[in-house]
Structures are given as structure tokens and as C-alpha cells.
Amino acid sequence: MNSTELSELLSRVRAGDMDAWGELYRTHAPAIFRFCRRALPAREDAEDATNEVFMKVRAKLGTYDSSRPFTAWLYKVASNHCWDMLRRRRIRQDLETGDLETLPLEHPDPDQLEKLQIEHTSKEVRNGLAKLPDRARMALVLRYFGDMSYDEIAETLGVRRAFVGVLLLRARHQLRAILQGGAESAHEATAGGRL
Amino acid sequence: MTDSGTSHIESPHFDEMTGLLYLEQQLDDVRSKGIQSHANTCESCRELLRVLKNEGVWLREAMLGDEEPIPARLIGAPAKGTAPWGWMAALGFGAAGAYTLWSGFVEPWMSQASDVGFTQGNLMTMLFFSGAFWSGWGDVLNLIEFMAVATLGAVALWALRRYFRRQTTVAAVTGLLGLFLMTPFTAHAAETERGSPSYTLPAGQEIKTDLFVTADRTQIDGDVDGDLVAFSHEVEVNGHVKGDILAFTAELRMNGTVDGNVRVFSQSAVVNGAVAKNLMGFVGTLDLAEKGSVGGSATIFSSNGVFNGPVKGDVMAFAHEIDLNNLVGGNVKVRGEVFRIASTAQLSGRTVFEGPKEPDVQSGAKLATPMEVTMRRPTPEYSTARYYLHQLFWWGAAFVFGMVLLLVAPGVFLDATSQAKNVGPAMGIGLLFFAGAVFGGFIACITVVGLSVGIVLWLILAVAIYTSQIYVGEWIGEKLLGAAVGTGAILVRLALGLAIIHVIAAIPIVRVPASLVVVMWGLGAHVMAVQKRMRQQTPLPA
Numbered sequence: 112m113n114s115t116e117l118s119e120l121l122s123r124v125r126a127g128d129m130d131a132w133g134e135l136y137r138t139h140a141p142a143i144f145r146f147c148r149r150a151l152p153a154r155e156d157a158e159d160a161t162n163e164v165f166m167k168v169r170a171k172l173g174t175y176d177s178s179r180p181f182t183a184w185l186y187k188v189a190s191n192h193c194w195d196m197l198r199r200r201r202i203r204q205d206l207e208t209g210d211l212e213t214l215p216l217e218h219p220d221p222d223q224l225e226k227l228q229i230e231h232t233s234k235e236v237r238n239g240l241a242k243l244p245d246r247a248r249m250a251l252v253l254r255y256f257g258d259m260s261y262d263e264i265a266e267t268l269g270v271r272r273a274f275v276g277v278l279l280l281r282a283r284h285q286l287r288a289i290l291q292g293g294a295e296s297a298h299e300a301t302a303g304g305r306l
Numbered sequence: 307m308t309d310s311g312t313s314h315i316e317s318p319h320f321d322e323m324t325g326l327l328y329l330e331q332q333l334d335d336v337r338s339k340g341i342q343s344h345a346n347t348c349e350s351c352r353e354l355l356r357v358l359k360n361e362g363v364w365l366r367e368a369m370l371g372d373e374e375p376i377p378a379r380l381i382g383a384p385a386k387g388t389a390p391w392g393w394m395a396a397l398g399f400g401a402a403g404a405y406t407l408w409s410g411f412v413e414p415w416m417s418q419a420s421d422v423g424f425t426q427g428n429l430m431t432m433l434f435f436s437g438a439f440w441s442g443w444g445d446v447l448n449l450i451e452f453m454a455v456a457t458l459g460a461v462a463l464w465a466l467r468r469y470f471r472r473q474t475t476v477a478a479v480t481g482l483l484g485l486f487l488m489t490p491f492t493a494h495a496a497e498t499e500r501g502s503p504s505y506t507l508p509a510g511q512e513i514k515t516d517l518f519v520t521a522d523r524t525q526i527d528g529d530v531d532g533d534l535v536a537f538s539h540e541v542e543v544n545g546h547v548k549g550d551i552l553a554f555t556a557e558l559r560m561n562g563t564v565d566g567n568v569r570v571f572s573q574s575a576v577v578n579g580a581v582a583k584n585l586m587g588f589v590g591t592l593d594l595a596e597k598g599s600v601g602g603s604a605t606i607f608s609s610n611g612v613f614n615g616p617v618k619g620d621v622m623a624f625a626h627e628i629d630l631n632n633l634v635g636g637n638v639k640v641r642g643e644v645f646r647i648a649s650t651a652q653l654s655g656r657t658v659f660e661g662p663k664e665p666d667v668q669s670g671a672k673l674a675t676p677m678e679v680t681m682r683r684p685t686p687e688y689s690t691a692r693y694y695l696h697q698l699f700w701w702g703a704a705f706v707f708g709m710v711l712l713l714v715a716p717g718v719f720l721d722a723t724s725q726a727k728n729v730g731p732a733m734g735i736g737l738l739f740f741a742g743a744v745f746g747g748f749i750a751c752i753t754v755v756g757l758s759v760g761i762v763l764w765l766i767l768a769v770a771i772y773t774s775q776i777y778v779g780e781w782i783g784e785k786l787l788g789a790a791v792g793t794g795a796i797l798v799r800l801a802l803g804l805a806i807i808h809v810i811a812a813i814p815i816v817r818v819p820a821s822l823v824v825v826m827w828g829l830g831a832h833v834m835a836v837q838k839r840m841r842q843q844t845p846l847p848a
Contacts, residue, residue, distance in 0.1 A: 141376045149369050158377050159720055166793075196717075219322060221357040228357075228364045236368035255362065256369040261332060276327050283326075283361065 117181055125172055136165055139182070143189050149252045150193040152241040160196060164189045186257045190249070190267045197245040224287070231290050239289040247282035254279055320344065325354050329362065501538070509545065516549065524555075526562070533566070541572075543579070550583075560598070567602070577615070584619070596632075603636065620655065640665075641682075647671045701808045708776040708800045712793065719776075721835035726781040726827065728834070733823070736774070736830025743767045774828020779803030 123131035143164055147157035167188055175184050231239075240248055249268060253259045265272040320328070320341055327333050328341045345352045497513055499505050501521020507513065509527040516532035524538040526545045533549035541555045543562045550566035558575040560568060567583045573590045577598040584602035585594075592608050594600065594615040603619035612629045613621065620636035628640050631648040637655035645659050649670030657673055659665050660680040667677065712719045726732055747763040783799025810820045 140380060144376050144380060145370075145374060148374060154377075155721075155724055158380055159717070161376075161380055163716075219354070219357075221353040224357045224361065228360060233368035233371045236365065237371075240369070251365060252369065255366040261330070276323060276330070276332060279330075280323055280326050283365075286365075 250278045722777045722831045723780045725834040726777040726831035732830035733826045736826035739833045777828040777831045778824045
């Protein structure tokens with residue numbers, strides 16, 4: 112669907128055309144559902160979130176700035192919603208200030224890291240992703256699935272922009288540790304740094 | 307990190323963080339060029355950049371892979387909210403349901419309570435918080451209010467934490483909190499005794515304040531210049547209590563004198579002494595002996611009640627069997643199965659009875675006015691339009707409750723509805739939870755500290771029981787109409803499911819078992835949903 116067609120479709124949706132709304136939903140719902148699946152560990156939550164994201168999209172369509180890509184806006188709504196869900200449910204223990212101090216400054220072992228990438232399938236990576244702490248998982252999903260900028264990630268997660276890189280690197284460390292040896296290793300990696 | 311063999315004094319090795327920021331194009335030009343320059347000459351750092359870059363690609367591919375099909379329930383686009391007429395109808399049903407609840411249940415109770423001397427305007431206040439049981443509730447209420455306001459304040463601060471930079475918000479929240487917290491509340495002095503295993507207040511001794519006793523057996527031979535609150539297997543009062551008696555016991559024997567009220571929850575209660583004010587009992591059997599007397603009104607909820615002694619005020623009784631053998635100075639209202647009035651009885655006010663059989667009035671009994679008897683039909687009035695109108699209102703009230711639940715707490719609603727699909731486990735857990743909550747509430751009640759907790763627990767359980775029909779109704783609706791998405795679709799399913807439940811519950815033979823199934827099922831679904839949420843909220847150690 113090119114931009115002209117999308118623009119026309121959005122105009123029809125704004126005018127209350129139910130067919131247009133259905134078409135917009137069918138076009139984008141699968142991607143948003145997959146995004147929610149990555150962001151939220153439970154499948155049921157992802158289903159609920161997808162539904163609720165589109166309810167929000169419909170309600171907020173008037174605020175969409177057509178000069179920006181619609182897909183990016185859609186992901187922004189989805190990411191905000193998913194993060195709100197997680198934030199409401201979770202008491203986060205990790206503190207920004209502490210994270211900076213615990214990051215390792217040494218190089219990881221490239222051979223070991225490469226071996227890890229070769230040995231683990233995409234499915235194993237996705238399973239490992241689901242075991243990550245919420246913020247770490249959200250950071251990776253926003254960056255590598257949603258293709259969001261550091262500014263957008265910082266805004267969504269409510270952290271300082273300078274902290275986004277730290278967050279991403281720490282998330283990578285935790286994921287590596289999970290894939291290597293389970294959740295306990297992830298915690299060790301967070302505290303001391305491995306790989 | 308080890309050097310690769312080449313000396314790079316001017317371009318030191320960079321760390322992993324810097325490497326990642328470089329790859330993600332987050333460094334300024336000068337720093338980027340420095341990194342690039344160093345990597346060109348340092349094999350170790352070049353290798354680091356390579357694996358980090360590959361890791362990014364690896365992550366992206368893993369996340370974008372797995373074209374998981376969209377679930378069936380998400381195939382259709384979510385619809386907008388329900389039509390205004392739907393809301394109006396729903397609110398209309400809700401208002402009608404509330405009116406039915408008030409006019410059919412609360413108001414008659416209040417009216418009857420008022421007839422026997424309780425004149426407070428609010429039934430709950432009358433029962434629990436205004437001294438009908440115990441005057442010390444006022445202090446407890448103050449404490450509860452304080453805790454509630456403090457909790458609300460904490461929640462408000464949490465909810466507004468994003469706006470803390472707005473000084474006016476902070477000022478308003480803290481000002482309101484301060485205003486509430488400045489409200490004085492007093493501590494209630496009392497003496498607490500724990501029997502080992504029994505407690506006896508000897509004759510000739512006097513307690514100068516309220517007395518709380520927890521013991522296997524409590525015997526009061528002395529005087530209590532305040533209220534007596536007893537949690538015992540047996541309670542015997544032979545002395546003088548100048549305040550009220552509140553007793554939770556298997557057996558109460560009141561042989562002494564009470565200047566205030568007697569409120570008793572027991573298997574059996576024998577009042578063989580003088581109660582200056584009112585007597586209220588939730589008892590298996592009540593015996594107001596010949597030597598006993600009640601200066602005010604008597605209100606009992608009992609299996610059997612025998613009034614051999616005089617009651618100067620009114621008598622209101624909900625009991626299987628009631629015997630009146632002595633003077634009643636006020637009105638008599640009895641609702642039960644068997645009502646006997648002996649020849650020695652003298653009833654000075656109106657006498658009203660509602661039950662399935664005619665009362666047995668012996669010759670010689672003196673009634674000031676002819677008895678007003680309402681024969682209660684054993685089955686609902688299926689032939690009247692009023693019955694069906696009430697059923698419709700009850701259904702409407704349940705529907706509005708479900709709708710509010712969906713709108714206010716959609717996560718809880720959808721989680722619990724989803725858990726209701728696990729029919730067997732939900733029923734099992736519901737049964738266990740129900741038994742546990744009832745038992746837990748009872749345990750909480752038999753300690754002085756936990757009394758308020760126990761009552762609150764039971765009130766919460768009552769709400770949960772009412773809510774259970776919502777989840778089961780939604781489940782039934784989904785089975786019949788499918789799992790279309792959107793608020794409108796959910797409400798339609800809920801309306802249909804609730805209607806089916808209410809129709810089934812109106813059939814006499816299946817009413818009780820069907821209601822039990824719905825309650826246990828819905829209760830279990832709710833518990834499982836809450837448990838799931840709590841599990842999700844358990845954070846991984848950072």
C-alpha cells in the first residue's frame with residue numbers, strides 16, 4: 112500500500128467508514144500482534160494488547176501527524192501501550208544509576224560470542240527474550256523489531272537518552288547469559304558482566 | 307583486553323559500550339573517526355565490532371522471524387463503543403436493579419429494624435459501626451479511616467508521580483493528605499486478658515475499663531465498669547457489666563446484670579439475668595429464662611427462640627421456631643416457620659407474623675391488637691408479572707456490574723474470563739478459596755485484633771461471589787456467540803450469558819446446585835487470574 116492509498120484509507124477511517132477500518136486493521140494487525148508477542152511474554156497478554164492498541168489507534172487517529180510514517184506511529188502507540196501494561200504490573204528493581212557502574216568495560220570474547228550466535232536458533236533467542244526483565248526486553252524489541260531511534264526508546268521507556276545504549280548493552284549481556292546458562296546467569300551478568 | 311601485537315598508544319582500545327554506540331551511529335563524528343581509525347589497525351577491536359554487529363543482525367532476525375499467525379479472536383477489527391441507546395438501556399437496568407435492591411431488601415430490613423428500636427439511618431452503620439454491637443467501634447472506625455486515607459494518599463502520590471514537577475499538584479496532594487491526617491483520632495483504652503485456659507474475674511473485683519477476654523472459658527463474677535468483649539468456648543456472666551456485652555462463644559449464660567446491650571454470636575444463649583437495654587443474638591437457640599428480662603428490644607436470628615422472661619420493648623425475630631410466654635411491651639414481628647404464643651403471654655403492641663403456617667395462639671393469651679398474619683408461599687410467585695420484572699432488574703444489575711468491571715478493570719475482566727475456560731481447575735480452586743476465605747474470616751474474627759479484618763474479608767468474599775456470575779456468563783456467551791473482539795461484542799456475550807444463568811437460577815429444582823456451580827467456577831477463575839497477575843508481577847532480581 113503506497114502513501115497515497117494509505118492516506119486515503121486513513122481519511123475514510125476518520126470519516127467513520129467501517130470497511131476502511133477493517134482494511135487498516137487487517138493490514139497492520141499481524142505486525143502489531145508480533146510486536147506485542149515480542150514485548151509481552153504471555154500470548155494472552157499480546158492478544159489483549161493488540162486489541163487494545165487498535166482501540167487506541169482508532170480513538171487517537173485524529174492526532175496522527177501524516178507527515179510521519181504511519182507504521183512508525185503505530186509502533187509508537189503499541190510500544191507505549193505494552194510498556195504501560197508492563198509498568199503497571201511490575202515493580203522494577205533495577206536502578207539506572209546502579210546499572211552504569213556494573214557494566215563491564217572489557218571486551219567480550221568474540222569467539223565465545225560468535226559460538227553463541229551459531230549454536231542458538233531464532234526460537235531459542237525468542238524464548239530467551241521472554242525471560243529477560245521487562246525493560247531489557249522492551250529495549251531490545253523497540254530497537255531491533257520496532258527499529259526505533261534512541262530518542263524514541265528513551266521517551267517510551269522514560270529513561271535518559273544517554274542511558275539507552277547502556278540499557279541495550281545490558282540487555283544483550285543478560286540475553287547471552289540466559290542462552291548460556293539460564294536466568295541465574297543473567298543476573299550474574301547484570302551484576303558482574305560476562306562475555 | 308590483550309593487544310594484538312601492534313602498539314596503539316595514540317588510539318587506545320575502546321570498550322564494548324563504545325563499540326555498540328559506534329555501530330548504532332550514536333557517537334559524534336570525531337569519536338566515530340577515532341574508533342574507525344583504531345579498528346583499522348587493531349584486530350581485536352575490529353573483531354569485537356564484527357561480532358557485535360552480527361549480534362544485532364542475529365537479534366533482529368530472531369525477532370522478525372516466526373510468522374506466527376494472528377489468533378482467531380483478533381481476525382476481526384475491534385468495534386467502537388456501544389451505541390448510546392445501549393448505554394442508556396444498561397444504565398436504566400442498573401438504576402432499576404439498584405431500586406429493586408433497595409426497595410425489596412434494604413428498606414424492609416431498615417423498616418423492621420426501626421420498628422424494634424434501631425433508628426439509625428444506615429443499616430451497615432447500625433450493625434457494625436455505631437455502637438449497636440459495641441461502642442468501641444467508633445475508635446476502630448477512626449483508625450480504619452486513617453489507614454484508608456493514608457493508603458489513598460499513597461496511591462494518589464503514586465498515580466501522580468509523573469507530574470511531580472508540577473508544584474501545584476504536589477501542594478494539593480500533600481495539603482489534602484495533611485488535612486485528613488490532622489483529623490484527630492483517639493485510642494481506646496481497654497484491658498485485655500488471655501485465659502490459660504480459663505479466665506475468671508472473681509466476685510468482689512472490678513475492672514475499671516472495657517474488658518477483652520480470649521479464653522477457653524470465661525467467667526465474670528465481679529464487676530466490669532465498661533464493655534465486656536469475650537471470645538470463648540463458654541462465657542458465663544454472674545456479675546455486673548456496666549457497659550455492653552459482646553460475646554463470640556459456643557455457649558453464653560448470662561445470670562448477672564448488664565446495664566447496656568447484649569450482643570451475642572453463639573450456639574446457645576441463656577439469659578437468666580437482667581439486660582437493661584437491648585438484646586441481639588445470632589444464635590442456635592436462645593432462652594430468655596423466667597428470671598431474665600430485657601429492658602429494651604430483642605432482635606434474634608435463631609433456630610429456636612423461647613421468651614419465658616419479659617421484654618419491655620419490641621421483639622423482632624427471624625427464626626425457625628419462636629415461643630412467646632411472657633410480656634412484650636412493644637411490637638412483635640416474627641418471620642419464621644413456627645410461632646407459638648402461650649396462654650401466659652401478654653403482647654402490648656402490634657403483632658405481625660410472616661410464615662408458611664398459621665401461628666399457634668393459646669387461649670388466654672393477651673394480644674392488644676388482632677395478629678397480622680402473612681402466609682408466605684413456599685415457591686416464588688411465578689404467576690405474577692412483578693416476579694419476572696424483578697428477575698429482569700436483577701439481570702440488569704448484574705449486567706451493569708459486569709460492564710463497569712470491564713470498563714474499569716479490563717485486564718482483570720479478560721484475565722478472569724480467560725481463566726474460566728479451565729472449568730475443572732477453576733471450580734476446584736473456587737471451592738478451596740471459598741472454604742479458606744470463610745475459615746480465614748472466622749479465624750480473624752475470633753481475635754480482637756482481627757475482627758475488622760475478618761468482617762472486611764467476608765465482605766470482599768461477598769463481592770467476589772456476586773462477581774463470579776460475570777465470568778461464567780461471559781464464558782457461556784462466548785460459547786454461544788463466538789469470540790469476536792471489541793467491547794460491544796463482549797457486552798453482548800455477557801448479556802446473553804447472564805440471562806441464561808438467571809433463567810437457570812429461577813428454576814426451583816436446579817437453583818441451588820446451579821448457583822453453587824456458578825459461584826465456585828467464577829470464584830476460581832477470579833483467583834486464578836489474580837494469581838496469574840501476581841506471578842507476572844514477581845520481578846526477576848536485577
